[in-house]
Amino acid sequence: MTSRDLRVWFAGLAALAPLSASPMARANGRFPAANQLVVDPDDPNHVVVRATYGTMISHDGGRTLSLVCEEAIGATGDADPMLGLFSGGRMVAGVVSGLAVTSDEGCSWSLMKGIAPREYVVDVTVQKNDPRRGVVVSSTASDAGGLHTVLFETRDSASSFQSIGTPLGEDFLALTVEVAPSDEARIYVSGTVTAQGGARMTPTIARSSDRGASFERTVLGSFGAGYTAWISAVDPKDASTLYVRVRSTDKDRLLVSADGARTFREAYAAAGSLTGFALSPDGAEVALGGAGDGVLIASTRDFRWKKVSDVHAQCLTWTTAGIYACGVEWLDRFVIGLSKDRGATFEALSHMSDPCPMRCAAGSTAGRICTGDLWRATQNAIQQDAGACGGARAAPSRDGGTAPEAGPRSGWASAALALVIVGLGGSAFARRRRRRRGGE
Numbered sequence: 239m240t241s242r243d244l245r246v247w248f249a250g251l252a253a254l255a256p257l258s259a260s261p262m263a264r265a266n267g268r269f270p271a272a273n274q275l276v277v278d279p280d281d282p283n284h285v286v287v288r289a290t291y292g293t294m295i296s297h298d299g300g301r302t303l304s305l306v307c308e309e310a311i312g313a314t315g316d317a318d319p320m321l322g323l324f325s326g327g328r329m330v331a332g333v334v335s336g337l338a339v340t341s342d343e344g345c346s347w348s349l350m351k352g353i354a355p356r357e358y359v360v361d362v363t364v365q366k367n368d369p370r371r372g373v374v375v376s377s378t379a380s381d382a383g384g385l386h387t388v389l390f391e392t393r394d395s396a397s398s399f400q401s402i403g404t405p406l407g408e409d410f411l412a413l414t415v416e417v418a419p420s421d422e423a424r425i426y427v428s429g430t431v432t433a434q435g436g437a438r439m440t441p442t443i444a445r446s447s448d449r450g451a452s453f454e455r456t457v458l459g460s461f462g463a464g465y466t467a468w469i470s471a472v473d474p475k476d477a478s479t480l481y482v483r484v485r486s487t488d489k490d491r492l493l494v495s496a497d498g499a500r501t502f503r504e505a506y507a508a509a510g511s512l513t514g515f516a517l518s519p520d521g522a523e524v525a526l527g528g529a530g531d532g533v534l535i536a537s538t539r540d541f542r543w544k545k546v547s548d549v550h551a552q553c554l555t556w557t558t559a560g561i562y563a564c565g566v567e568w569l570d571r572f573v574i575g576l577s578k579d580r581g582a583t584f585e586a587l588s589h590m591s592d593p594c595p596m597r598c599a600a601g602s603t604a605g606r607i608c609t610g611d612l613w614r615a616t617q618n619a620i621q622q623d624a625g626a627c628g629g630a631r632a633a634p635s636r637d638g639g640t641a642p643e644a645g646p647r648s649g650w651a652s653a654a655l656a657l658v659i660v661g662l663g664g665s666a667f668a669r670r671r672r673r674r675r676g677g678e
Contacts, residue, residue, distance in 0.1 A: 270590060270619045272564040272573050273513070275300075275555045276323045279369035282559055286329060288321050288572060291619050292608075293331070294593050295344055300562065300574040303593035306344040307608035307616065322362035324395040325369040332359030337374055339396055345598035345605060352399040353390050360412055366419040366474065370395045373402075375415040377426055384408025389415070389425070389450045408432075410444065414469040418477035423449045426480055426499060428467040431457065441467035441484060443499040456499050458484065466564045467493075470515040471524075473538075481505075481524065483512050492526060494541070505541040506534070514551035516561060525561055525581060527551025531556020533563065533581045546581040594627035 270291050278284035287294040287303065293311060294303040312333040313319045319331035319338065329551075330350065331338045337350040337359045349355065357376040366374040373391045380386040387406040391400040406412065411430045418424035427444040448469075458467055465486045473479035478498040484491045492511040493502040494550040510530025517524050517538075526543075527533045533547040533554070553564035560578040565586075567573055572586035595613060598605040617624060 244249055265475075271552055273318065273552045273567065274321055275322055275553050275562050275564060275574070276364075277555065277557055277562075278323050278327060279325050279364070279366075282557060284323075284327065284563075285574075286321055286323055287564070288316060288318055288386075289573075291616050291645075292593075293319075293321065293344060295596065296588075298577065299559065300587040303588050305575075305593040305594040305608075306596050306604050307612055309612065310344070310571045310604040310607045311347055312338045312349075320360065320362045320373055322364045322396070324364055324372060324392070327396045328396045330362055330372075330374070330396050332362050332374060332376075334358045336376075337362075337390070337399065342602070344596055345602040347603045350396070350399050352401075356517070357386075357388070361414045361645045363415050363417055365417050365422060367422065369421070372396065373415055373417055373425065374399070375412045377412040377429070378408075380408060382408065387412045387427075387429070390419065391449075403446065406444055406453060410442070411439075411448075411633075413466060416469045416472050416480070418472045418480075419474045421477035422620040423447055424472075424477040424498070426449055426472065427453070427468050428482065430466055431455070443467060443469070443482065445499045456501075458493075458502070464480070471517040473517075474519070474521045480625075481515070481517065483515060485511070489530075490528070505536075506543060514554035514563065516554035516556035518556050519558060523580075525554050525556060527554050527563065529566070533561075535581055547577070547584065549575065549584055591626070595621070 272289040274288035285296045285300045292305045292307045322330045358378045359376045377387045414428045425446040430439045431442040441458040443456045468483045481497040482493045490508045492506040494505045514527025528551045534543045536543045550566045551563045555562040565572045567590040574587045575584035577584045
């Protein structure tokens with residue numbers, strides 16, 4: 239495939255992005271929203287929330303939030319970094335220039351060694367059976383004019399990463415990756431495969447039973463071009479049962495496979511975008527959410543859906559504490575909510591205007607970058623009073639920093655990949671990168 243073909247392919251994918259406008263916008267022009275929530279596997283009160291205006295960290299279950307700006311992590315444009323939180327509290331974020339990592343609550347960030355520079359890490363998964371281990375997938379334009387899509391793994395809580403397996407092919411643009419909790423050799427990768435010189439893109443699931451050494455593909459051909467597939471979860475007890483959301487410009491569908499992604503059946507057809515998905519810890523129930531559907535719950539035995547809430551869930555995360563949801567502030571009256579009654583009611587834990595900047599040393603990445611005009615722009619975006627947080631970080635001091643450098647192997651590829659990953663996950667309320675499997 240030539241560079242021109244690849245540009246056509248990316249352009250076609252990016253065209254799926256729904257365009258939205260808002261009277262409240264940051265410099266990146268996006269509607270302010272939270273769209274991923276992850277919980278520390280060692281500490282249920284340690285919650286990290288990704289938003290279009292930065293990453294928020296809480297140590298009281300989401301009630302008090304400290305904000306780290308996007309720029310400190312190395313995020314660029316509309317590409318929200320995919321977050322992973324490992325045992326021991328070490329956090330990683332996939333960015334266009336590799337995998338950013340922090341071990342001090344998000345104050346200092348650096349690029350992970352073991353992952354080649356300019357590898358666009360598009361998804362991160364922390365293994366539920368052993369949260370010291372995890373896998374990331376990168377998809378980057380190759381020098382040959384195609385795609386370089388590869389896996390990397392950690393076995394030491396993101397202290398180091400090594401490449402595993404074989405590349406998935408120059409025609410495969412990865413979107414999500416998941417490891418089966420009951421069988422760590424079983425890895426699923428969703429993506430889009432090109433055909434006809436880049437003119438046709440087809441949603442595809444790649445399945446490995448030997449931890450990436452080899453892959454088999456299942457083409458979701460019944461949906462055809464213009465659709466994308468996002469792995470949402472693998473059953474905690476059965477490595478062959480997985481959940482995939484198929485997304486288009488108008489509405490989403492939830493598909494379920496019981497035979498390791500060889501065949502699928504439709505479990506739900508949404509009214510709009512399914513921006514939230516969560517599997518219960520025991521795998522017995524599943525929750526879905528979105529602006530047009532509210533929050534729905536079903537047993538995984540029969541998928542008889544019951545609408546339990548009107549919350550416009552932009553993410554869902556199901557833990558032993560309950561179901562977390564990312565809400566739309568002016569519709570749901572919260573940004574982070576928690577339900578302890580299976581979605582029937584949500585307690586408002588925090589609001590859009592609540593977070594204060596993370597307290598970081600002046601020489602740290604966030605201490606250097608998340609200040610002055612940038613912090614004032616963030617305050618404006620989240621409708622926070624200028625005097626809030628004790629006037630924190632009001633003095634201009636943006637004198638550079640050590641944030642991971644942005645930009646993959648070519649300029650057009652950077653913009654196109656960002657549009658693809660963000661645009662395909664946009665909802666009616668935000669153009670943003672869709673979170674992966676569970677929307678958490």
